[in-house]
Amino acid sequence: MPAASQLVDRCYRSQTGPMLAFLTHILGDFSRAEEVWHDTIAAALRVWPESVPENPQAWLRLTGKRLAIDQLRRSKLSLEKSRLIQALAGPETPAAEEYQPFKDELLKLVFACCHPAIAFENRLALTLYAVCGLTTKQIADSLLLPKSTLEQRLTRAKAKLKHAGIGFELPEERHLPDRLDAVLKVIYLLFNIGYNLEREVESGQIDLAVEAVQLGNQVLDLLDNHPEAMGLLALMLFNLARRPARISNSGDWVLLSDQDRQQWDTGLIGKADLLLSNALAQKQLGSYQLQAAIAGVHCMANDAAATDWLQIRGLYALLQRYDHNPVIAVNAAVAEAMVDGEEAGLAALDNLQRQPSLARYSYLYAAKADLLRQKKAYKEATDNYRMAMELATQASEGKFYQARIAQIEKETQYNSPNTKPL
Amino acid sequence: MKYLLMIYANEATWAEVDEAVWLDRYETVIAELKESGIFLDGKRLKNVDSATSVQLRDGQKLVSDGPFAETKEQLGGFFLVDCQNLDHAIEVAGQIPSAAIGTIEIRPLWYQ
Incomplete structure (x- = not known):
């Protein structure tokens, strides 16, 4: 049967x-x-x-x-x-x-699986296996890993769990911020893996982005509406709402400013907005709430030109106080450029480029290239796109930069330096 | 649960610090840990140039000058502590003064 x-x-x-x-x-x-x-x-x-x-x-x-x-x-x-x-x-x-x-028991399991002492990739595997109830084959497929690698990660995670003294208990108050942060990080990383996946999720296949949202919902329920857990869920929903517009029919990247906003899921945006309002009302600001707020400002604009960049810049300035991730600094510099012009943005990006943690970050060069292109410094723009292409971590990302270079070449070919720029 | 906290630091870095200040810090931490019944034992080791390694292979004893592994940071001492769980051990390891310049490796004892 x-x-x-x-x-x-x-x-x-x-x-x-x-x-x-x-x-x-x-x-x-x-x-x-x-x-x-x-x-x-x-x-x-x-x-x-x-x-x-x-x-x-x-x-x-x-x-x-x-x-x-x-x-x-x-x-x-x-x-x-x-x-x-x-x-x-x-x-x-x-x-x-x-x-x-078994609300408390389940929460203990989530905390144990996401313990910061377990190596990150092993934590992801264990959480998908033990909390989300995925089979090893489903996890291996969704992470694009051979099954043997995935099984090895699970074995390592379980060995750590067994021997290191990671208790199946709720963290003590003074350890809670670190432990909770580790849980939210696992969820957000899972989301991003699913969100950035370059293939369509076929029916019957696991969509890690949806999986992460479900996990986020579950944790939120277990944690009685913790503001950062709410912020994270709002952030994921805002991003999920825009997912249909992010890749063109031919499989190419579409920039936020060029996306067809009709394709955005207004239902999800509304849900995310409500969640975020409730989180912010608790008046315990944090990184995820601020990231969600920024995503929300983007989602609220009817078209790219209507984006409230002044507010976004302010939110980034605040976010940098909570989160020292250098990637956020790059986005802040882009917001800077949108408010104060290309020169201001370029100066900020040049500064960031000197940081070793960012020297090989493809988006930094892409952001520079974009600003240089806007001020018609085509040669430098092309150089920076090339650099970004070299550092790109995904095929579609590299393809996107290549298309940009081709576009610049086309523009400059028909417009010799003496003619009026486009 | 009993853990061995192994204190690794670069001996060259350690040579540059004001030793009196650091020993003072250590004494304070040890006193606190003793007071709460966490500290079971702990000792400082002589520098790695005093290390000797021994191996027995096919009945042959091989003695060599130096540590088992050449590492950037060297084992310079240990704490043996009794903690509630790993979170607690991580907290205690973070209180060891050398955590600020080196690395503390946390290992549960095989037999508790």
Whole structure:
């Protein structure tokens, strides 16, 4: 009966996070929880084709719990464990089984998977696996990695989890800012990987951008509307709203200023705007809220010319106080140019170019090239586009710069220096 | 959970600091950690030029002058601490004065 196996698949996806959280809580060990969860799924695959349970979630929880108790029984018993078994094996009231998703346990799992002591790429893999309920194949495909590499990352992440003393507990108040920051970073990076993917997401394939938004929603719910978590979700939604317009039919990049704004998803923009307003109302400003505010100003403009650059420049100045990411400084310089003209922008960018962290950042050269092109310094513009092309990290990015160079060459060919510039 | 915090710093950098000031900082931190029952042990090591490495291969003892691995920063001392979890150990490692000029490597003990 294929319906039953589809139901198991759906349950694996939606219940992996809560179940691993619940089982880790009982067993005190992630690897054993994972084992029990897989046994539970195997049991569902055996039993469900014969008779589909009325409440699959409750069935999984009950079965998982029984298997976990068996596990505890088989392992050497300490007094503490035997007490735990007695407590767990007590009468099963249906109300307890419907008790909603172990909010604290799930949050502990999220914090553990995103712990800053786990290498970044391993953290991403573990979060997708344990919290989002993706299979190793789905994760490998969505990150464009061979399955073996992905499995290696998962193994490393789990080993760190097991041995380093990363507790399955809510961080203490004084560690919370760092730990929360690590969680939000994982979500935003996942979003960006999905958002920048150069191929269309086919049906049945995992869209990491959507996945990240869901995770953001979940974390927001677990954290009772933390302002930065709200800011991050708003930021992702503003970006997602513009996604359809960012790549042309021929697969080329379309600059924000050239995008067809009819294609922007006004529903998502409205949602993001509301979220951001609620976040800002809490009056605890942070990097994600400010980035969302900047994205919001862009989204509110009916056309590129109507963009409120004065406000954007102000927001960037504020953002630089919260976030020392040099990439933000490049964007701030571009905003500077939009308000005070190309010279001001170029001066700021030249300054930034001297920073070692930015010397090989393609957007910096592209931003310079753009300003130089506007002031008709075509040769320097071309040089900078070439530099950007050399440093580009994506094929479509390089292609975009190449098109710009070709355009300049075309313009300068038909307009010798003596004729009136275009 | 017990952790060994290994204190790495470039000996050349260390030679340039005002040692009295730094030893004072260390004493303050150690006193605080002792007070809260976190500090189990800790010692400073002599410079890496005093290091000797030994290997036994096919019953043959190989003794060589110098550390096991040549690194930019050298192991200069350790703290043995008892912490609640990794977050706590990271916090304690951050209090070790040499964290500001070197690196503290945190390793849980095999047997707790």
